[in-house]
Amino acid sequence: MTQVDYAVIGGGIAGISVASELARSHRVLLLEREPHLAYHTTGRSAAIYSETYGNRAIRALSSASRRFFERPPEGFSEQPLLTPRACLYIGREDQRGEVEQAIEDSRSDPCPLELMDTAAVYRMVPLLRPGYVAAAAFESGSADIDVHSLHYGFQRLAVTRGVEIRRDAQLLSVVRQHTRWSLEVASPGMAPVRYEANILINAAGAWADEVGRLAGARPVGLTPLRRTVILVPGPENGAAVDWPAVMDIGETFYFKPEGRKLLVSPADETPSPPCDAQPEELDIAVCVDRLERALDLPVARIERSWAGLRTFAPDRTPVVGFDTGVAGLFWLAGQGGYGIQTAPALSQLAAALARSEPIPAELLEFGVDVAALSPARLQR
Numbered sequence: 001m002t003q004v005d006y007a008v009i010g011g012g013i014a015g016i017s018v019a020s021e022l023a024r025s026h027r028v029l030l031l032e033r034e035p036h037l038a039y040h041t042t043g044r045s046a047a048i049y050s051e052t053y054g055n056r057a058i059r060a061l062s063s064a065s066r067r068f069f070e071r072p073p074e075g076f077s078e079q080p081l082l083t084p085r086a087c088l089y090i091g092r093e094d095q096r097g098e099v100e101q102a103i104e105d106s107r108s109d110p111c112p113l114e115l116m117d118t119a120a121v122y123r124m125v126p127l128l129r130p131g132y133v134a135a136a137a138f139e140s141g142s143a144d145i146d147v148h149s150l151h152y153g154f155q156r157l158a159v160t161r162g163v164e165i166r167r168d169a170q171l172l173s174v175v176r177q178h179t180r181w182s183l184e185v186a187s188p189g190m191a192p193v194r195y196e197a198n199i200l201i202n203a204a205g206a207w208a209d210e211v212g213r214l215a216g217a218r219p220v221g222l223t224p225l226r227r228t229v230i231l232v233p234g235p236e237n238g239a240a241v242d243w244p245a246v247m248d249i250g251e252t253f254y255f256k257p258e259g260r261k262l263l264v265s266p267a268d269e270t271p272s273p274p275c276d277a278q279p280e281e282l283d284i285a286v287c288v289d290r291l292e293r294a295l296d297l298p299v300a301r302i303e304r305s306w307a308g309l310r311t312f313a314p315d316r317t318p319v320v321g322f323d324t325g326v327a328g329l330f331w332l333a334g335q336g337g338y339g340i341q342t343a344p345a346l347s348q349l350a351a352a353l354a355r356s357e358p359i360p361a362e363l364l365e366f367g368v369d370v371a372a373l374s375p376a377r378l379q380r
Contacts (some may be wrong), residue, residue, distance in 0.1 A: 002029070002164075002194075002195045002196070003026065003027075003180075003195070003196045003197075004026075004027040004028060004029040004164070004191070004195060004196070004197050005022075005026035005027045005197065005198050005199065006022050006026055006027075006028045006029070006184055006197060006198065006199045006200075006201055006354065007017075007023055007028075007029045007030075007031065007181065007195060007197035007199070007201065007236045007313065008022075008028060008030045008031070008201040008203055009028055009031050009171060009187045009201065009202055009203060009204045009209075009210075009211050010030075010031075010032065010203035010205055010207075011032030011034070011037035011038060011165070011167070011203040012037070012038050012040065012041060012042040012203065012205050012339070013038065013042045013147075013150070013151055013154070013339050013340055013343045014203040014205070014332050014333070014339055014343065014346065014347075015030055015032070015203035015204075015332075016030065016037060016038075016151060016154040016155050016158055016296055016348035017200070017343045017344070018201060018332055018344070018346075018347045018350045018351055018354075019154075019158045019163045019201075019205060019348070020154045020155075020157040020163065020347070021122050021347045021351035022077070022201075022349060022351050022354065022355070023158055023161035023162055023163045024161060024351075025355070026355075027162070027164070028129070028158070028161075028164070028167070028367060029157065029166070029173060029195055029197065030162045030163055030164070030165045031166050031169050031183075032165070032167050032168075032169060033168070033169055033171070034167065034168070035167055035168050036167065037151070037155060037165070037167065038151050040205060040276070040277075040308065040309065041097065041205055041206070041308045041309055041310065041311070042136040042147065042151055042219055042339070042340070043147075043151075043338065043374050044053045044229070044231055044277075044306055044308035045145070045147050045308065045339075045340050046205070046256070046258075046263050046265070047141045047147050047340035048085070048087065048140060048142055048143070048145065048245050048256070048341070049062070049065075049066075049069060049082055049142055049144075049341045050062065050087055050143060050314075050341065051063045051066070051109050051111045051139075051142070051251075052105075052109050052111070052112070052113055052139055052142075053104045053338065053341075054316075054338050055315075055316060056372075057301075057318070057368075057369060057373060057379060058316075058317070058338045058342065059109055059361075059364075060062035060366045060368045060369070061108070061225075061318075061338070061342035061345045061346055061349075061369040062341050062342055062345075063110050063366045064182065064324065064342040064344075064345035064362065064363050064365070064366040064368055065341060065342055065343065065345040065346075067131055067344075068344030068345075069081045069143075069344065069364070070082065070084045071144070071359065072153060072256060072359050073157065074159065074281045075156075076129060076153040076156070077146070077149040077150070077152075077153045078148070078264055078355065079149060081100065081145060081146050081149055081150055081153075081327045082140075082143035082144070082146075083134070083143055083144045083146070083187075084143050084144075084244055085142060085144045085256070085257075086138060086139060086142060086244035086245070087101060087138075087139040087237075087244055087246075087247060088116070088121065088124065088125065088134075088136055088137075088138055088244040088245070088246045089136060089137040089138075089141075089243045089247050089248075089249045090121065090128070090132075090133045090136045090231075090248060090294075091132070091133070091134060091135045091247060091248075091249040091250070092132065092134055092248060093118060093134040093135075093374050095109050095134070095135070095248075095249050095250055096134055096135040098250060099115075099136065099137050099247045099249050100115075100135070101133040102137050102249060103115055103137050104324070107288040108304060109253050110276070111139060111140065111141030111143075113133075113137040113138065113139055114137065114138045114139075114140070115136075115137060115138075116136040116137065116138040118134065118135070118136065118237065120183070121133050121136045123163070123176075124243065124244060125242070125243050125244070125246060125295075126239070126242075127235065127295050127296045128294060128295060129248075129293070129294060129295065129296050132294050135249075138244075142245070143273035144245075145257075145340055145346065147340055149333060150294070150340065150343065152335050153207060154343075154347075162165075162257065166185065166380040168187045168188055169185045169186075169187055169233060170185065170186045170187070171183065171184075171185060171211070171214065172185065172186050172192060172199065174211075174214045174215045174216075176215070176216065176327065176328060177327065178299045179327075180196050180197065180198055181196065181197045181198070181199075181200045181326075181328060182194060182195075182196055183195045183196070183197065183200075187199045189335060191251075195221075198328065198330050198364050199348070199354055200328060200329050200330065200356065200380075201330045201332055202215070202329065202330065202331050203333065203334065205216070205274075205311055205333065205334040205355060206222075206224035206272075206275075206309045206311045206322045207274045207312075207321075208220075208222055208331065208333035208334070209221075209333075210274065212329070212331070213372060214215050214322075214324070215326055215327075215329050217325060217326045217329055218379055218380040219313050220313060220319050220331065220333070220334070220375055220379060221313060221331060221378055222311050222312065222313055222334055223271055223272060223311065223312055223314075224271070224272050224273070224274055224276050224309040225269040225271060225272065225309065225311070225312060225336075226268065226269075226270040226271075226272040226283075226307050226308075226309055227269065227307060227308055227309075227310055227337070228265060228266070228268050228279045228280070228283040228287060228305065228306075228307045229263060229264070229265045229266060229279075229287070229307070229308075230265070230284055230287050230302050230304065230305045231258060231261050231262070231263055231264075231278075231297070231302070231303045231304040231305070232242075232261060232263050232288075232291075232299050232301070232302055232303060233260075233261055233262075233263060233299075233300065233303065234257065234260050234261050234262045234297075234303065234325050235297065238260045239259070239294075240257045240262060241259070241260060241378070242257070243256070244296075246339075247338055248267070248290075248294070248374070251267045251290060252266065252267055252280075252290060253265065253266050253267055253287065253290040254267060255291060260262075261303065261307070262291075262297075264287055264288075264289060266283060266286045266287040267291055268283050268286070268287075269310070270283070271376055272309060274309065275309070277307040277308055277309050278306075278307055279305045279306060279307040280307075281344070284302065284305055285305075288302075290334040297299060303350075310336050310337045311333065311334055311335070311336060312325060312334055312336040313333075313334035313343060313378060314378065315377070315378075316336055317334070317372060317373060318333070318334045318335050318336075318339075318342070318346065318373055319330075319331045319332075319334040319373065319374075319378065320346065320349060320350050320353065320370075320373040320374070320375075321353055321370070321373060321374040321375050321376070322353070322354075322375070322377070323375055323379070324375060324376050324379045325379065326370055326378075329335045329358070330348045330350070330353070330354050331375045332346070345363055345366075346367065348360050348363060349363055349368060349370070349373075353370070
């Protein structure tokens with residue numbers, strides 16, 4: 001029987017980041033049921049760092065994470081985690097009001113949106129179809145996130161601090177005995193192993209409600225939503241390399257450069273059971289159609305396509321904190337499409353709450369609201 005202070009379920013960005021943070025002062029076990037960490041959502045993310053993306057709770061967490069992205073711990077990554085890339089939010093004539101509202105909503109953000117003249121929009125992205133864009137908002141402080149370097153940096157930090165990471169680990173049973181959890185874990189070709197942990201951290205992504213049920217908790221109402229992404233050739237002259245990320249203000253599609261290619265999504269949100277998500281032909285066709293309506297760039301071929309699950313709570317705000325009915329069960333789930341850009345702040349917040357320590361002042365500075373994230377709002 002191996003005893004630890006914290007057992008973290010899930011090796012995506014949420015699990016590995018909080019494990020590395022908790023391991024500063026405690027013994028930590030991380031269980032991942034796939035052969036590789038970050039196999040599902042984290043490994044399929046086309047992450048953009050944007051401080052104007054998401055609701056107020058998300059924006060606060062994103063802003064509180066910028067310092068880490070720009071100045072990570074010594075040796076965390078061999079290359080920058082952020083590469084500057086502006087975001088351009090475009091709207092047709094019937095979407096003009098949405099653009100204006102987005103600008104108004106961002107006024108209190110550290111890097112608010114700016115109204116952009118349509119002539120400037122077409123100079124920036126010349127292949128947008130004439131007359132398609134009637135209004136646009138510009139975010140200058142956004143960036144591409146190196147997801148692999150971010151996740152691997154947390155993994156390296158976790159290992160350095162002594163986290164035991166078990167891959168291919170199937171959680172067979174979770175039983176609360178007195179003040180500790182007893183976990184039975186199976187791996188291919190091995191006899192089941194038992195662990196004891198004081199606190200169980202549920203960072204299982206799309207499977208978080210299932211893990212919660214296994215631990216005897218009421219579900220918090222998480223819904224995995226499938227999102228499709230395709231990679232297509234960019235302009236032959238390579239002119240798209242320096243384009244901004246372009247988002248439809250109504251979130252019906254987006255595209256951004258990926259080297260000399262374009263990464264494109266129809267921003268679909270199809271409810272799905274937790275699974276190894278795969279793209280569907282209809283969603284790919286919709287993606288191509290929306291791109292070609294906005295951009296004068298016929299798609300001759302699709303070089304790659306994939307899908308991932310973005311898991312949301314009913315209010316689209318992460319679920320972070322101790323369960324209201326099951327002692328020792330801690331939720332770190334429901335990050336939706338914001339898990340990468342909020343990971344530094346969320347891991348610090350979750351670790352502080354799980355250790356019953358004060359919330360770091362740098363998080364409170366940005367308006368991070370613990371009550372808005374607590375499972376209590378969903379389990380009443």
